[in-house]
Amino acid sequence: MSGLADQSADNALWDLILPSLKNAGPLGPSGSDGLETFSVRHLVAAVQHGATANEVNAYISHFSTQHKATVQAQINSDVEGFPAIFYIVGSNDDSIIRAFDKAGADLHATYGDPPVPLLAFAVINSKIIGRDTSSTIATLLSLGADEKSIPKPFYSPFDVDHPEDGPQEEIMLEYLQDARTAWYKRRSTRKLLSEALSITQRYYLYRASQLSKPTGRQKDVAARHxxxxxxxxxxxxxxxxxxxxxxxxxxxxxxxxxxxxxxxxxxxxxxxxxxxxxxxxxxxxxxxxxxxxxxxxxxxxxxxxxxxxxxxxxxxxxxxxxxxxxxxxxxxxxxxxxxxxxxxxxxxxxxxxxxxxxxxxxxxxxxxxxxxxxxxxxxxxxxxxxxxxxxxxxxxxxxxxxxxxxxxxxxxxxxxxxxxxxxxxxxxxxxxxxxxxxFLPFSSEETCIGAHKYLLELANEVRKPICITPGPHEHLLGNIRLSIRADATVCKIITRDYDPALGIRSLRKAVTDRVASLLDSEYLATHEIIAEGGPVEDYSVFVSDGKIKVKQISSRPDHA
CATH class of the missing domain: 3.40.50.300 (P-loop containing nucleotide triphosphate hydrolases)
Structure with a gap:
């Protein structure tokens, strides 16, 4: 045994939940001279309370022009113990992340002891907010976040389901010697990461490890244009x-x-x-x-x-x-x-x-x-x-x-x-x-990612609030948090319906036939009437006896 620290997953999750900041009002310059002091705390609080990417860009652009040194000095400071960029990644908004990156935010920031890297937090954040963070992962990787901060056995191969506690400890021993993955010593954090990593996120990490980085001259030419x-x-x-x-x-x-x-x-x-x-x-x-x-x-x-x-x-x-x-x-x-x-x-x-x-x-x-x-x-x-x-x-x-x-x-x-x-x-x-x-034919592994794409679309659709008002905004199948257990196995079953002549879009109907129809039946089997403002209901997609199943797990008191 490696002697990995054993701590409950609940405690580890609590460690990574961002504090809720008080909203100090809308973003924008104020005061008699039209200026105010740049405040990264004000900025991240505004993001927590729904500030848009345009508002964030305008705020940063204004102070970067007038007080560039102040912005650079604060952009990587801590807010309530967390690096400011953690709050931005916590927003799960690609455009806002890119705005912070352009302002000089450190995408290699860490939190805690041992230090959990920003990229790992972005993965685990999907469990915290109950929403997919795959696009955030892709954005961070595209901006230069180091995929090696997450041990390679977590994502290579990407189309294989891992044990609930993550890859076997004997496989992981060599990564414990790397300073970039020292955070992995916490068994509870390892479990959280394994539970949160979806097949699409594993694919993005794997893809990043295979891509060649641009040369200095390539970046120079692109920057000039x-x-x-x-x-x-x-x-x-x-x-x-x-x-x-x-x-x-x-x-x-x-x-x-x-x-x-x-x-x-x-x-x-x-x-x-x-x-x-x-x-x-x-x-x-x-x-x-x-x-x-x-x-x-x-x-x-x-x-x-x-x-x-x-x-x-x-x-x-x-x-x-x-x-x-x-x-x-x-x-x-x-x-x-x-x-x-x-x-x-x-x-x-x-x-x-x-x-x-x-x-x-x-x-x-x-x-x-x-x-x-x-x-x-x-x-x-x-x-x-x-x-x-x-x-x-x-x-x-x-x-x-x-x-x-x-x-x-x-x-x-x-x-x-x-x-x-x-x-x-x-x-x-x-x-x-x-x-x-x-554009070449997809490999069998890539078709699995295509299947997961439509599973994510289904999850996003049913996560929307219920609206019972007749008309174009009526939405009767909602307030649902859809989780996919052993997603690689689920996706491989869906890809049996893959048609190379139609490409990835052929899997949309496969998801409808093999998953959405089961969700509809399970949802309609409940005797409660459909009503707005109810609790979020949890449903799970899983495989049993070689077949995809959908089952309601529970209703939670938090609202959509």
Whole structure:
């Protein structure tokens, strides 16, 4: 035996519950001169009481401009014994965490003796607040939090359920010698961590351990273009390492050489494999507006861009035309979905904004619009056979640790994609493409994360308060805290319904059929009437005799 300290889990949990701070009023400068002293206590108290990310950003920005030294001196101070950043992570709000990070918050902060790292607190916080904290984990990792502060056996492999007390002690002995994981000596904290870690959180930790960190020059180039969040994108996606790697590479080369033409990318791969998700993450993280055009409903260029002045309808313009005009000279994203449904007429029309120094003529007034900073993404399924057949021949592309081999395989694949694209869409259009970005079939382990994604969506939906008022806001299945025991096992059963042709979205129906339907039946079996303001009811999803079961556990006095 290792002699790990034995303390009750309840005591350990209590140690990590943040004090409730008194709200000192709304954030914002005050006083006769329009200024007040920056107070990190005031700030974290406001966050505890519901301050928005915009309010936090405005408060920090104001004092960072006027009193930068004061902000830097206080941002990492303690409030009631806890580092201020613990309160921010406790809010479970990604945007507020990013605001504190930009102000200089220490993401390696610890609390207690032995010191519990911020990342471990973020995991355990899901038990404290009764809500999923996976997005917070991904945000911290994307900002540089050290995944090694949590012992590797907790998340590698990520698709295996651990014993209730965590990995076996003999496996963990070597980690007790590492100062970063000394907090693990408390058996009670180990138990809390094991109970709180979901399969998605384990996946994010595992993924972070596999990702290469950006070089100094890469970070410098991105910073000069206000695009450092580009490096955060892989932390939020399921799989698609090849796609995020090639996307990042294309962006960096484009920014490095300050191209005069727009960046034009082809996102190719089967439906439900993350093409739209990656575009949305790119827009969210880089704070870029995104226009999505459905190419299934356009066959002519005037349907996409609108008629030219003075023809009828020119004054209204089209959604895409008006979006480009509104973003004259600014960086933005245009996503042309299901591009294979378009015609030669549209391909020819796109040659102008793709080339010609990125200039485009507003159809409403014939004014020239600068589109060289527009990022064009052509999403298509036309290359599916090319990608899937390549992956069948070269399975090593999924998990090879040899970066040279992986790079060679990706170069070979993108060359094949380019040849196929020429055959389908013509050489002139292909000549304007900056890069081909392949979306590969998911591994069996990755499909488990997809199943858990929809389980989390179900849990978030039923956690909402009950509303019995008829109409659009009616919500009869609510006030439910849904826990998933042995989530890896549950997810593996759900993935039996996985359809590669539909991708991850095929698992939405599987969750509905295998879990949501059972929850509905268990909920309706209660004789109590449905009423607003009742106690939170606990339901558990688990596996028994190889089948998924849902059972009500209890009702708690706390309210939703």
């Amino acid at each position: 206000s695009s450092t969040e580009l490096f955060a994108i892989p932390y939020f996606l399921i799989g698609q390492n090849a796609a995020t790697e090639l996307l990042t590479r294309s962006f960096l080369r484009y920014m490095l050489r300050r191209q005069k033409h727009p960046l034009v990318l082809v996102f190719a791969g089967p439906s439900g494999h993350g093409k739209t998700e990656l575009a949305r993450r790119l827009g969210d993280l880089l704070s870029l507006d995104l226009n999505v055009s459905d190419c299934t409903i356009v066959t002519r260029e005037l349907e996409l861009f609108g008629p030219r002045k003075p023809y009828s309808g020119a004054a209204e313009g089209s959604p895409l035309n008006n979006f480009l005009a509104a973003h004259h000279g600014r960086k933005c994203i245009v996503f042309l979905d299901e591009f294979e449904k378009t015609t030669q007429d549209i391909w020819n029309a796109l040659l102008v904004p793709f080339d010609n120094a990125g200039e485009y003529q507003d159809r409403r007034n014939l004014k020239t619009i600068d589109c060289k900073n527009t990022i064009w993404i052509l999403a298509t399924n036309a290359l599916d056979n090319c990608i899937t057949s390549f992956c069948k021949r070269n399975g090593a592309i999924f998990g090879t640790d040899n970066s040279t081999t992986r790079a060679e395989l990706l170069d070979e694949l993108t060359s094949s994609m380019k040849e196929k694209f020429i055959n389908v869409f013509s050489a002139p259009l292909t000549g304007r493409i900056s890069a081909f970005v392949p």
